[in-house]
Amino acid sequence: MTHHIQTETQGAVAILRLARPARGNALDAGMADLFAQFLVSWRADPGIAACVICAEGADFCTGSDYGDLPQTLWSHRAAPWTRLQEALIPFDKPLVLAARGRAAGIGLALILKAHAVVAEPCLAPAMTPAPVRPSxxxxxxxxxxxxxxxxxRELEKTIAAKLKSHPARPGTSVTGALALAHRIAVLPRNEVEREMINLRRGSGPRPEGRATA
Incomplete structure (x- = not known):
């Protein structure tokens, strides 16, 4: 159902919106396949300088929806979710997420991959207890x-840090992510890589609508 993935471009910024709020924006096979295709296309497109991923409804992305697919095929190389992971790993353009609500599975992978996550306060995945070193x-x-x-645990701490680095007031994460992406899109090429590093550290420009203490 390709209508669950909506895309548009604003100048040099590509926008992908997950539009399956009734299922927590979980990615079914069609969504994962189309998502991968857009990532490959945008990476190769010199007219795209930055990308924003956002979602409709209360949740960002609650994982993968395998439907009736046999479990033995969930992680098969030809499976759409595998192709999405393979498209996400080499994606090297600035990637900004607007997040709210729940995130799990591929949703957490997107957060880890993103250079900046403009997150509303309600997004707070649970941390697992610290492991005890065996004798x-x-x-x-x-x-x-x-x-x-x-x-x-290390990955969870990284996710938690990203969710705190660019906080947004409720209802403003998409606006903030778009503003951040547009700022990056107009930077000279020799400054983009440095800005991407700063964003990962949480020291880049703050999005509009940022939450304050």
Whole structure:
């Protein structure tokens, strides 16, 4: 159902909107496939300087909706969600997210990939407890489980930091993300990479509508 993915361009800024609010904007096969196609196209388009991803409704993206697809095919190389991940990894243009509500699965992957996340206060994923290091006598399985839990905790801390770096008042995340993307889009090419680094650190220009203490 391609109408669940809506796109437009404003000058040099490409905008992709998830429009499946009744299902928490979870990505079904058609949405994931189309999402991947747009990322590939925008990466190759010299007229696109920055991209914004936003969503309709109360939630940003609650993950993947596999429908009736057999579980053995969920992560198959040809699966649309796999193609989306493969398109997202090399995407090297400034990516700004407008987020609110819940995020899970691919929604969290998008947050991790983004250079800036303009987030409303209601977006607050839970943190898992800090893992306890096993003793030196612990088996290899326990050691691997500890490393996996520690890595998950590190990713969750990164996500939490991103959600706090560009806060927005309720109802203003999209406006703020667009303003930030347009500011980046007009920068000289030699300044874009530095600005992308600053945004990841949370030290870039603040979006309009930023929340204040």
């Amino acid at each position: 030196a006598q612990a088996g290899a399985r326990q050691q691997l489980e500890f490393l996996a839990q520690r890595r998950r």
